[in-house]
Amino acid sequence: MNRRRRAARLQGGLQPRAWLMRHLQVFFSSLGRLWQRPLGNFMSVLVIAIAMALPAGLHLVVDNLERLSDDWEGAAxxxxxxxxxxxxxxxxxxxxxxxxxxxxxxxxxxxxxxxxxxxxxxxxxxxxxxxxxxxxxxxxxxxxxxxxxxxxxxxxxxxxxxxxxxxxxxxxxDLQWVERFQGMVHLLQRGTTILAALLSLAVLLVIGNTIRLEIQNRRQEIEIVKLVGGSHAFIRRPFLYEGFWYGLLGATLALLLLSLSLFLLHGPVSRLARLYGSGFTLESPGPAVVLAMLLAGSLLGILGAWIAVRQQLQEIEPT
Amino acid sequence: MREQTGTAHEMIRFENVSKSYPGSQGGLHEVSFHLEPGEMAFLTGHSGAGKSTLLKLVGLLERPNRGQIRVNGHNLARIGRRQLPLFRRQVGMIFQDHRLLADRTVFDNVALPLVVAGVGQAEIRRRVQAALDKVGLLKKAKALPVTLSGGEQQRVGIARAVVSRPPVVLADEPTGNLDPELSLEIMELFRQFNQVGVTLLIATHDLGLVERLPTRTLTLREGRLVGDRRP
Structure with missing residues (x-):
């Protein structure tokens, strides 16, 4: 009778603990899957990293320039x-x-x-x-x-x-050139925002496309999972986590690229500053910027994957 | 979902079911029959007679153009996209081409229906081992499907279909590529599942096999049910 009763109702849902366990499992297994194709995936991550490092780097430059002009404003x-x-x-x-x-x-x-x-x-x-x-x-x-x-x-x-x-x-x-300088900084700021928006879109597309290909590669697997009763959420989950990892790894690599660039620029910048009699140094991204980038990367990753999954999963049905 | 009607004690019921594919054969015309819980039946007919179509309708891989299908108390017309996965968990399906995941071990393949249903790890291990033991593949749990013979792969598919103890199991040409001896082994497995109460519908064109086993046999010809022989 027990079997009958279980069969009669079509209800899903998991206990919170089982739900958490499953998420943890997918969290790590999706990372593991990235390691299975290290070269191709590294290239995707690198593309994402460059797309994120560009606006972040520019933001950093603008930030430093602004700091510079603040110093000078007192010197009107x-x-x-x-x-x-x-x-x-x-x-x-x-x-x-x-x-x-x-x-x-x-x-x-x-x-x-x-x-x-x-x-x-x-x-x-x-x-x-x-x-x-x-x-x-x-x-x-x-x-x-x-x-x-x-x-x-x-x-x-x-x-x-x-x-x-x-x-x-x-x-x-002697305000004029301070103002011009500030005008340029404002222009650069606007430019950075536009660039960041465009490159975010690029990151979204790169991740979406990567996930789309991944879905195509695993079409047969998805069909089989659907065949044995895998829900959409179950099938979607690893792809969303994969997108998350792409975004997070991309953002991390972007920060590394940024730090490397700063390291390479540090010497010339302080030499130039000394020539101008200034103690100016390039400031590294603060914790807020680091956090914002990691967060932005992860969210873009999940969003990109979600768009790809939404388009694709519906049409893959077992026959 | 369940309605307490006169048909509630039937596991599978087809009422005037028709399914046509544009411009090709393999459809069904006005098919009606029913299977009691715990019943086992063969579905025979030439290729293109509609055997696969009928099974696909039961497993909701396809939907009929006309007529009503009930499986385990569910009117399939009322099962939407969201409930579909939950319904499929009640129907074990076995295919001639096995449909195994090539990059997963035998154990992981068999565990899949339990994993998607959110069963705990310990329970999964216990049930998968029991299922593999049943089909005689406990020692191959860690092997990849490609390293197995056709008969062994088919048994992995069978273990996967029964591991979550669904009330209904469908098999589409499960012995299609197997020699007679292996075919009989597979049929013996089905008989054992049937003895513990599983309802089985097995599509096969292996008439020799059907003749030898005293089992109800439904015969399709050009999409029509032309025979219902009971032993």
Whole structure:
């Protein structure tokens, strides 16, 4: 009678423990299956890794550049070139008035002589300069804002106002190139996002296609499993885990590629930074980035596999 | 799912079942019969008479164009895609070409119906060993199917079909490629399963074998049931 009763109801479902056991089993067996075709699968993983390393690397570069521009933002300054024919008293008077400006912080005056000396030192054109009969340089006043965190617009307004002084010939805010630099960083950020979206799609397609081929290869096996009563979930599961592994391994390899690249770039970057008198170093991806990449890889893997499985499994039926 | 009707005590029931394939033979026309629980029957006829089609309809590998089929109390028309796997677990199927997984051991092949049903490891081991013992292949548990003879592979297929103790077992030409002696061995196995209450429907064109065994025989000709001989 027991057999009859069991037969009469068509209900599936597993005990939680059995369910967990089965997932664990498939978790490892799907990894084992990847090892069975190491070369082909490694190439798939490598393609995924490169597709993930590219936007991640670019993100890292942009991140570092942003850090660089943050450093410089505090260094906003303006240069006032004074009229050529000013005598020292008028210069001194102007300096007094500038010191009283509440928004002006640090102030540095360079006489034409000092300016020339500095120019000689840094321009590398000492020989050419010594040919000059008289000093062509005006008095120069370097200004820093009182509030180093002053917004670019307000600082620009201040410089505009200083330009109105009759003694001032030209006023140049050194913000411009910081802003341009930031503009470029923003452009790069947007580019990175687009690239990341496109390459995520590529990862999805690579994994989906790999799983699709895997399903085709195992068509006969799927038919037999369906024949003995394997549910869709049962058949789907190993493929989803396989996709998960592809994604996770791809993301891991991408991080390794990234670390390798950083390692190779470290020397040249710090040499370049030293030449610019900066202590700048490339920062490695933080734990948040690592986690995000592993998570993104795994999810893309599962999603790619799911799409492939959804398309394919329906049509494979035993005959 | 189960309906308490007069047909509930029948294991397989066909009522005016027709199945046609576009432009080819092998269909069925208005076939009606039934098998009691624990009954064993041969299904004979020339190739193309519809034997395989009939078995496929019982195992829900195909669906009929007309008529009603009931198996173990289920109206097959009402079994949807989701319930199909659960239904298939109640029907063991044996094929002439064995349909074994070439890259799995004999043990794993036989265990498959239990694995998909979520049976625990210890229980799987116990039942697979019992099934392999029954078909005389306990010593080959770790072998791959390709290393076995045709008769041995067929016995692996049989062990797989019965390991989950389904109430119904279908066999499509199980002795098709075997010599008479092996065929008789296989039939003896079927008889033993039948004795423990399994309902068996065996398609075969081996008339010599059918003649020698006192078993109910259904005969198909061009898709019609033309004979129902009881011993």
């Amino acid at each position: 300054s303006a240069t006032l070139f004074l009229q050529q024919a000013l005598d020292d008293a008028k210069v001194e008077a102007l300096l007094q008035r500038l010191r009283r400006e509440p928004q002006v912080g640090e102030l540095k005056h360079l006489t034409p002589g000092q300016a020339l000396a500095e120019f000689r030192r840094y321009s590398g054109m000492a020989d050419a300069i010594s040919l000059l009969e008289e000093n062509p340089l005006p008095h120069v006043v370097l200004i820093r804002p009182a509030d180093p965190g002053i917004p670019a617009e307000r600082f620009r307004a201040l410089v505009e106002r200083l330009r109105e002084y009759p003694e001032v010939e030209r006023a140049v805010a």
